[in-house]
Amino acid sequence: MGAEPLPENSPIISIQGVSKIYNQGKDSRVSALEDIHLDIHSGEFVSLLGPSGCGKSTLLRLIGDLLAPSSGAVLVNGKAAPQARRDRDYGMVFQQATLYDWRTVSKNVQLPLEVMNYPREKREARVQEMLQLVQLEEFSRHYPWQLSGGMQQRVAIARALAFAPAILLMDEPFGALDEMTRERMQMELLHIWEQTKTTVVFVTHSIPEAVFLSSRVVVMSARPGRIMDIIDVDLPRPRVFETREHPHFFEKITEVRECLRREEVKGVNV
Amino acid sequence: MSRVADLAAPVEAELLPAADRRWTERLRRFVPAAIVFVLALVLWEGVVAVFRIEGFLLPKPSVIAATFTREFSVVWPAGLFTMREAVGGFGLGCVLGILVALATARWTVVSEGMLPFAIAVNSTPIVALAPIMNQWFGITNPLGKMSIVAVIVFFPVMINTVRGLTQVDAGALELLRSYAAGAFAVLWKVRLPNALPYMFSAFKVSSTLSVIGAIVSEYFGGSREALGVYISQQAALFHFAEAWSAIIIACLMGIVFYGIILLVERLVMPWHVSLRATEE
Numbered sequence: 001m002g003a004e005p006l007p008e009n010s011p012i013i014s015i016q017g018v019s020k021i022y023n024q025g026k027d028s029r030v031s032a033l034e035d036i037h038l039d040i041h042s043g044e045f046v047s048l049l050g051p052s053g054c055g056k057s058t059l060l061r062l063i064g065d066l067l068a069p070s071s072g073a074v075l076v077n078g079k080a081a082p083q084a085r086r087d088r089d090y091g092m093v094f095q096q097a098t099l100y101d102w103r104t105v106s107k108n109v110q111l112p113l114e115v116m117n118y119p120r121e122k123r124e125a126r127v128q129e130m131l132q133l134v135q136l137e138e139f140s141r142h143y144p145w146q147l148s149g150g151m152q153q154r155v156a157i158a159r160a161l162a163f164a165p166a167i168l169l170m171d172e173p174f175g176a177l178d179e180m181t182r183e184r185m186q187m188e189l190l191h192i193w194e195q196t197k198t199t200v201v202f203v204t205h206s207i208p209e210a211v212f213l214s215s216r217v218v219v220m221s222a223r224p225g226r227i228m229d230i231i232d233v234d235l236p237r238p239r240v241f242e243t244r245e246h247p248h249f250f251e252k253i254t255e256v257r258e259c260l261r262r263e264e265v266k267g268v269n270v
Numbered sequence: 271m272s273r274v275a276d277l278a279a280p281v282e283a284e285l286l287p288a289a290d291r292r293w294t295e296r297l298r299r300f301v302p303a304a305i306v307f308v309l310a311l312v313l314w315e316g317v318v319a320v321f322r323i324e325g326f327l328l329p330k331p332s333v334i335a336a337t338f339t340r341e342f343s344v345v346w347p348a349g350l351f352t353m354r355e356a357v358g359g360f361g362l363g364c365v366l367g368i369l370v371a372l373a374t375a376r377w378t379v380v381s382e383g384m385l386p387f388a389i390a391v392n393s394t395p396i397v398a399l400a401p402i403m404n405q406w407f408g409i410t411n412p413l414g415k416m417s418i419v420a421v422i423v424f425f426p427v428m429i430n431t432v433r434g435l436t437q438v439d440a441g442a443l444e445l446l447r448s449y450a451a452g453a454f455a456v457l458w459k460v461r462l463p464n465a466l467p468y469m470f471s472a473f474k475v476s477s478t479l480s481v482i483g484a485i486v487s488e489y490f491g492g493s494r495e496a497l498g499v500y501i502s503q504q505a506a507l508f509h510f511a512e513a514w515s516a517i518i519i520a521c522l523m524g525i526v527f528y529g530i531i532l533l534v535e536r537l538v539m540p541w542h543v544s545l546r547a548t549e550e
Contacts (some may be wrong), residue, residue: 066444085450092448098441102463102541111459115451163449216480 010078011197012041012166013063018072020058020225032058036072038218038227042166045193045200047210047217055225056203057171063201064090064169076167084167088116091160091198095172097152097265099144099159105201106131106140109158112266116163130158133192150181157189161196167192168200174209183244186213190239211252212239219256221263229259329511337511338518345500349519352497355412356484357527359419360476366420367427368469374428375435375461385432392425400487410493419483423476430472434465467542470535477531483523 020033033055040046041210048056061067065081076084079222084090091112099108106127113123131137134154144152153173160168173189174182192214193200204210210217217231235243243249311331317323318330325333326374337343362443374381407414435457442460451459488498499514504512 064448066447085448088450090448094441094443094444096441098439098445100442100460100463102466102539110446112449115446115449115455115459 011039012042012044012077012183013038013040013201014075015039015059016064016073016075018053018059018062018069018074020062021068021070024070025026033062033069034224034226036225036227037119038230040199040201042199043197045190045202045213045215047202047204047214048220049204049210049217050220050225050260051222052205052254053225054220054222056205056220056226057078059108060169060171060201060203063167066092066094087119088112088163089166091163091168093153093156093160093168093170093173095175097149097156098143099152099155101144104141105136105147105155108144108155109162111159112163118163124163126199132164133161133195134158134188148181149177150185153177154188154230157192161192161198164196166199168198169224170200170202175204187239187258189213194238207253207256208244211235211249212244217256219259221260228263231259282486326508326510329514333513334511334518338515341512341515345497345516345519348495348497348500348516349523351412351493351495352415352484352488352520353481353523353527355415355496356419356480356523358412359416359484360423360480362416363420363423363476363480364427364473367424368431370424371428371431371435371465374432381432381436385429388425388429392429396422396425397483397486400490403487404490404492409491412493414491415484415487415496418487419480422479422483426475426479427469427472430468431465434468435461438464463539466539470531470539471540473531473535474528477527478524481520481527485520 011124015036015038018033018036020197022028022030022032031060036059041178048059051166058067061074062069063081065074065085068082076089078089099105100111103111108129109127110123113126118126127140130139131140134157136154136158139147139151144155147155157171167253174185177185186209188202192198202210202213211233212235214233217233218227219231220226221228233251235246235248235252315330315332318328329337370384374384397418399421400415403414403418407417438460440465443456446456446460485498485501488496489502492499494500497520501513501516501520504510504516
């Protein structure tokens with residue numbers, strides 16, 4: 001939406017020397033992120049992985065302009081993040097599905113389209129399409145509290161994609177789900193990602209989740225939040241159930257884990 | 271509220287029972303209450319008879335019933351007259367309460383300045399103002415009673431509406447921010463729907479308060495057609511059966527008023543009524 005053509009190979013998201021300090025100038029001052037540089041290319045699936053307090057959620061919020069950086073800049077398609085938000089470049093999915101209790105499933109999916117003044121026919125067609133994508137057509141007239149946690153999260157994903165944003169920002173979207181549901185949701189998300197070609201930035205603290213989903217895993221450390229390493233995951237696509245049993249999958253998990261461990265050894269306060 | 275974790279399960283599709291089953295269920299729930307009601311009447315009748323309580327102190331239910339049918343042509347219009355005050359004041363109080371709430375939620379300075387006073391005033395007996403209002407508007411003017419009722423209704427409606435407008439899930443607001451939604455969309459799509467349950471709980475309390483307010487303010491004097499005036503005059507003359515007949519009318523009208531609010535709630539936010547049902 002509204003993106004002017006850019007030179008080939010230029011990143012869709014460019015994070016340039018971003019820092020975030022909470023409670024600046026007070027005793028409770030916390031440096032959540034320090035000098036982050038990261039480029040994300042169109043169509044990538046990038047995970048931000050790290051222990052709690054490493055600022056991964058903060059970084060996601062900075063990208064989506066739900067927070068403003070203390071210094072540095074976030075550019076999306078060459079625009080500043082606030083402009084990208086106004087251009088509706090972001091679809092957001094949080095850990096809580098945050099569906100509106102007073103809206104049915106289809107009305108929830110329709111919410112962004114109403115806000116963005118889509119004409120009625122287009123809205124209805126889009127909602128239909130999205131519910132198909134997340135396989136919830138039969139539940140279109142249900143209320144959120146009549147659905148399971150996994151289904152609620154699928155509605156949230158459908159809602160985030162309804163207006164076809166260029167970037168999908170996901171903050172531990174499967175964190176509240178049980179392991180079985182979680183693995184199924186990961187498969188579905190990959191399926192959706194492959195179909196929609198959306199760029200995904202995915203926050204998680206689960207190493208297998210990050211490895212299974214991502215093309216790149218950004219490993220972060222806490223106090224202050226910094227990027228320690230970026231690990232390419234070259235597991236073949238499409239990733240399937242058996243991918244999790246692949247020796248290379250375990251190698252990648254080990255690589256990520258050791259990267260996190262190196263930092264633990266370095267940090268005395270663990 | 272149970273959240274079934276399994277994705278594949280045809281989740282709670284039969285959650286809401288068929289309408290007919292719901293009705294028999296509801297009827298069955300009324301049976302104990304009906305039995306208690308009948309027993310209480312029988313006990314009342316029996317106690318008055320056995321202890322030979324003077325009829326002018328506590329009339330038997332049978333006597334009250336006879337008086338009620340005889341006096342119906344008087345107490346019914348009196349009831350309607352008083353209900354007009356109650357409903358008029360209720361409407362006025364609700365409209366003002368909601369408008370002020372919208373203003374306070376919009377400009378936080380207003381709410382910070384006003385809310386403590388509103389809460390303080392809300393916990394004072396506003397009916398005590400009745401004699402003053404009677405003087406202001408003239409003793410027989412229904413507007414005096416209406417303004418008492420309006421003041422009584424105003425505070426709970428305003429306080430609850432402010433709560434509903436402001437106590438919104440942070441995630442719900444963040445979501446709209448990510449859509450770059452304007453202030454009006456935030457009000458219309460989140461704040462108002464979020465406030466509805468709060469508002470209706472205020473309406474329900476206020477519907478009862480408004481009938482009480484109207485009748486009690488009539489005790490301080492009012493039009494001869496008014497129910498409160500009728501009750502206090504009959505009681506002064508020891509015509510307790512007549513007073514009781516008027517009280518029955520007041521009860522019935524209060525219940526109908528409350529019932530109408532429940533019905534409107536059901537129409538305006540069916541999602542909430544059934545959500546509550548699953549939480550029970």
